[in-house]
Amino acid sequence: MIRLFLLVLLGAATAAADAPKAALVPPPQEDGQWTMPAKDFASSRYSGLDQITTQNAKDLRLAWTFSTGVLRGHESAPLVVGSTMFVVTPYPNTLYALDLASPGAPVMWKYSPKPESAAQGVACCDVVNRGPFFADGRVFITTLDDHVAAVDAKTGKELWKTKVGDINLGETMTMAPLVVKGKVLVGNSGGEMGVRGWLTALDAATGKIAWRAYSTGPDADCLIGADFKPFYPQDRGKDLGVSSWPPEAWKIGGGTVWGWISYDPDMDLIYYGTANPGPWNPDQRPGDNKWTSGIFARNPDTGQARWYYQWSPHDLHDYDGVNESILLDLPHDGQTRKVLLHADRNGYVYVLDRVTGEVLSAKPFVPITTSTGVDLKTGLLQYVDEKRTQIGKVTRGSCPASPGGKDWQPSAFSPRTGLVYIPHQNLCEDEEGVEANYIAGTPYVGANVNMYAGPGGMRGIFSAWDPVAGKEVWKTEEFFPVWSGALVTAGDVVFYGTMDGWFKALDARTGNALWKFKTGSGVIGQPVSYRGPDGKQYVAIVDGVGGWAGAIVAGDLDPSDATAALGFVGAMKDLPEHSNKGGTLYVFALP
Amino acid sequence: MSSRCRELALVVLVAGCALVRPAHPARELRVCADPNNLPFSNRHGDGFENRIAELVARDLHATVRYTWWAQRRGFIRNTLKARLCDVVIGVPSGFELALTTAPYYRSTYVFVTRADRLVDVRSFDDPRLRTLRVGVHLIGDDFANVPPAHALAARGIVRNVVGFPIYGDYREPNPPARLVDAVAAGTVDVAVVWGPLAGYFAPREPVRLALVPVSPQIDPPFLPFVFDIAMGVRRGEQDRKAELDDVIARRRPEIDAILDRYGVPRVGTLPTGAAS
Numbered sequence: 043m044i045r046l047f048l049l050v051l052l053g054a055a056t057a058a059a060d061a062p063k064a065a066l067v068p069p070p071q072e073d074g075q076w077t078m079p080a081k082d083f084a085s086s087r088y089s090g091l092d093q094i095t096t097q098n099a100k101d102l103r104l105a106w107t108f109s110t111g112v113l114r115g116h117e118s119a120p121l122v123v124g125s126t127m128f129v130v131t132p133y134p135n136t137l138y139a140l141d142l143a144s145p146g147a148p149v150m151w152k153y154s155p156k157p158e159s160a161a162q163g164v165a166c167c168d169v170v171n172r173g174p175f176f177a178d179g180r181v182f183i184t185t186l187d188d189h190v191a192a193v194d195a196k197t198g199k200e201l202w203k204t205k206v207g208d209i210n211l212g213e214t215m216t217m218a219p220l221v222v223k224g225k226v227l228v229g230n231s232g233g234e235m236g237v238r239g240w241l242t243a244l245d246a247a248t249g250k251i252a253w254r255a256y257s258t259g260p261d262a263d264c265l266i267g268a269d270f271k272p273f274y275p276q277d278r279g280k281d282l283g284v285s286s287w288p289p290e291a292w293k294i295g296g297g298t299v300w301g302w303i304s305y306d307p308d309m310d311l312i313y314y315g316t317a318n319p320g321p322w323n324p325d326q327r328p329g330d331n332k333w334t335s336g337i338f339a340r341n342p343d344t345g346q347a348r349w350y351y352q353w354s355p356h357d358l359h360d361y362d363g364v365n366e367s368i369l370l371d372l373p374h375d376g377q378t379r380k381v382l383l384h385a386d387r388n389g390y391v392y393v394l395d396r397v398t399g400e401v402l403s404a405k406p407f408v409p410i411t412t413s414t415g416v417d418l419k420t421g422l423l424q425y426v427d428e429k430r431t432q433i434g435k436v437t438r439g440s441c442p443a444s445p446g447g448k449d450w451q452p453s454a455f456s457p458r459t460g461l462v463y464i465p466h467q468n469l470c471e472d473e474e475g476v477e478a479n480y481i482a483g484t485p486y487v488g489a490n491v492n493m494y495a496g497p498g499g500m501r502g503i504f505s506a507w508d509p510v511a512g513k514e515v516w517k518t519e520e521f522f523p524v525w526s527g528a529l530v531t532a533g534d535v536v537f538y539g540t541m542d543g544w545f546k547a548l549d550a551r552t553g554n555a556l557w558k559f560k561t562g563s564g565v566i567g568q569p570v571s572y573r574g575p576d577g578k579q580y581v582a583i584v585d586g587v588g589g590w591a592g593a594i595v596a597g598d599l600d601p602s603d604a605t606a607a608l609g610f611v612g613a614m615k616d617l618p619e620h621s622n623k624g625g626t627l628y629v630f631a632l633p
Numbered sequence: 634m635s636s637r638c639r640e641l642a643l644v645v646l647v648a649g650c651a652l653v654r655p656a657h658p659a660r661e662l663r664v665c666a667d668p669n670n671l672p673f674s675n676r677h678g679d680g681f682e683n684r685i686a687e688l689v690a691r692d693l694h695a696t697v698r699y700t701w702w703a704q705r706r707g708f709i710r711n712t713l714k715a716r717l718c719d720v721v722i723g724v725p726s727g728f729e730l731a732l733t734t735a736p737y738y739r740s741t742y743v744f745v746t747r748a749d750r751l752v753d754v755r756s757f758d759d760p761r762l763r764t765l766r767v768g769v770h771l772i773g774d775d776f777a778n779v780p781p782a783h784a785l786a787a788r789g790i791v792r793n794v795v796g797f798p799i800y801g802d803y804r805e806p807n808p809p810a811r812l813v814d815a816v817a818a819g820t821v822d823v824a825v826v827w828g829p830l831a832g833y834f835a836p837r838e839p840v841r842l843a844l845v846p847v848s849p850q851i852d853p854p855f856l857p858f859v860f861d862i863a864m865g866v867r868r869g870e871q872d873r874k875a876e877l878d879d880v881i882a883r884r885r886p887e888i889d890a891i892l893d894r895y896g897v898p899r900v901g902t903l904p905t906g907a908a909s
Contacts (some may be wrong), residue, residue: 160703162707162711208804209803210802210803210804211802211803212798212800233773234706234773235773235798235800236771236773236796236798236800288791288792288794289792289793289795290795291796294771294796294798320773321771321772321773321778321796321798322771322778322782322796323776323778323782323783323786325786325791326778326782326785326786326791326794326796327791328791328792431776433776433783433787433856434854434855434856473776475855476855476856477729477777478725478727478728478857478860479725479728479729479777480704480723480724480725480728481704481705481706481708481772481799482667482670482703482704482705482799482800482808482809483667483670483673483704483723483809483827483829483830484770484772484779484799484809484827484830485725485779485780485827485860486770486772486777486778486779486780486799487777487778487779487780487783487856487857488772488776488777488778489776489777491776597707597710598710598714598715599710600714600730600868
């Protein structure tokens with residue numbers, strides 16, 4: 043019914059950064075709703091609503107608020123379907139339905155999946171949840187203790203709940219599901235726990251598991267068969283998910299799937315990234331460690347792989363490959379190519395041909411010292427050997443740091459401006475000395491990792507990126523990493539939040555500040571926009587600092603232990619002075 | 634004596650110590666512990682850290698109360714720092730996340746082999762380690778692993794090394810013990826295991842296992858295989874640390890007897906004077 047992916051048809055002559063975007067094909071028809079965290083299957087996070095403009099954004103006012111009752115990191119996007127808003131909290135993953143047609147948006151119902159409390163002890167990096175998904179009258183959520191639940195959107199009644207993983211094996215779930223053609227797609231988290239990563243499809247009607255595609259191991263487990271046609275020769279061959287590892291290391295090899303999935307209905311392919319390899323150190327797992335830190339294209343009905351590309355073969359720096367992929371049609375060398383655009387943890391904005399998996403370009407969006415580029419002929423990332431972490435060896439100035447140029451926080455794309463809006467961090471790290479630690483009664487050692495602001499001294503950047511020219515158009519600097527998602531609207535206003543608690547609106551074309559609002563806690567959530575029952579355009583965001591970057595506040599970590607939260611605390615020592623815990627939904631509108 | 638008096642007074646909310654009868658100890662020793670990790674501790678009180686907790690409590694005329702939490706990432710944060718309990722019985726000396734007492738034992742990583750196969754491995758430089766199947770525990774924090782894993786990797790011994798995630802399957806009893814089980818079962822030829830684990834589980838296997846401390850004790854430039862183990866309290870709680878230091882000094886022979894009973898391999902002598 044709705045065109046579910048965006049087309050950017052820029053003629054070669056109009057490809058200059060600020061050329062008028064006259065050749066744009068109209069964006070998907072706007073229905074005023076926000077039914078999935080990414081807004082659409084192309085993952086645009088673009089709202090076609092245009093009441094809020096660069097002219098009037100300064101008049102935005104708080105309309106109403108809602109407390110989630112939880113004080114952990116809130117990374118979730120609220121959804122709006124008709125006159126109902128759905129909000130899912132971090133653990134204990136309570137799902138609320140709010141009635142937008144009544145004053146103050148009272149709670150219509152509340153669904154409590156009651157996840158096992160022991161799951162909190164398993165989660166690596168705060169107990170976040172990245173959002174619900176609405177399809178066919180049902181709201182789907184994942185829980186930290188590895189369940190997927192389908193809830194009747196009208197009544198809040200649980201229709202089914204399926205256990206798909208086990209916290210006793212170190213698995214947790216934090217990602218938002220994606221529902222495509224009657225299949226609920228979910229993946230696991232926990233690469234640090236010796237977990238073997240997978241993407242699983244459940245029947246949306248019954249909750250029965252339809253297929254599971256592992257990220258490591260034999261082809262049969264990875265659903266790699268006759269349809270698999272990767273672009274590069276290094277990805278062809280039998281059982282590479284076994285042979286690119288030391289014997290049996292693939293069984294605990296990581297490659298979890300905790301980020302975002304996009305879907306192209308014309309190609310009938312889903313696209314999703316796999317996380318870093320684990321739990322061995324890099325020098326203990328020689329080989330490419332397939333299929334970790336890469337991207338799969340698969341058929342949603344069968345799970346069969348079509349192609350794969352590895353962002354970071356034999357990952358050295360904890361560069362998970364799970365960030366979002368935005369599906370665009372893009373002019374490239376005089377042709378229009380069906381592409382996906384992906385800003386990776388390793389610091390490059392990739393443009394891939396989404397039909398074949400060929401890398402068309404890979405341009406740095408942050409300072410990079412851990413690699414020198416991507417060889418477009420071979421598709422291979424060119425590592426810098428002296429930035430390889432080794433125990434007892436001092437390595438300084440590795441950029442980007444482990445959380446990458448950008449982590450999970452999703453970008454937005456406007457077909458009006460033709461720009462991608464990338465919330466990201468600017469962090470480098472040193473590894474020095476040996477830190478002794480203790481777990482399950484066993485002493486162990488690791489490199490002492492210290493993260494700090496990269497060149498320029500700011501820890502966060504919000505930038506606008508021209509995907510045609512492959513370069514930054516404008517940027518704003520932020521004190522802390524920009525750990526929230528981005529939203530861009532047809533009024534050419536772009537929204538994001540900061541960890542010190544500012545929710546901001548900028549001019550999407552110039553980056554000029556238009557408006558900001560001080561929230562109670564830092565913002566790491568995903569802003570959305572919708573048309574209310576009164577016909578007005580609203581913008582919504584949930585605050586509540588936390589996540590990996592904000593664990594120092596949400597988890598009450600000790601600022602004097604710089605290496606806590608895998609070294610992230612060192613870069614975030616001053617966050618407690620700027621943000622308390624929180625968990626409040628804020629909804630804004632024009633007067 | 635006076636500090637103990639103060640504490641008792643606080644607990645029972647009375648004006649003076651004289652009112653408290655030792656026959657009805659009101660004081661609690663609040664211990665943070667893993668409910669499923671022998672030989673250290675379990676919910677039934679079967680571990681040597683359970684025994685040591687009881688010993689300390691007796692000395693302080695207190696009773697033990699446990700807060701159970703799997704000893705994984707976040708253990709200290711969710712128990713000790715959350716003030717749910719006051720003492721962790723076993724942490725490495727100088728552990729960053731806590732204030733540590735005087736150490737009460739020093740153990741070492743050991744090579745574990747089947748005695749009937751006479752594989753007498755003593756050093757990481759033994760050439761046989763290049764071909765035997767070698768088992769080690771895996772941690773999985775970024776770039777953090779057990780010292781034997783690093784030592785083997787530094788020598789290029791990789792493809793014949795089998796990793797056992799330290800977390801294992803928590804539905805099973807004492808998940809880290811699977812590494813010792815694997816030696817007995819012949820799944821691996823040699824395992825490099827933290828001493829207390831090996832010392833307790835080896836005699837419980839159906840076949841006889843040999844335990845040999847690894848050498849060297851420190852792999853250059855700085856990779857230790859020997860660790861001093863102490864008790865941990867919250868940073869800043871000097872009084873509690875001092876009180877436990879006194880108990881450790883007083884009860885050293887009884888602590889040693891408990892460690893002996895659990896087969897904890899010990900090396901060298903602990904630094905003296907630390908407990909004074």
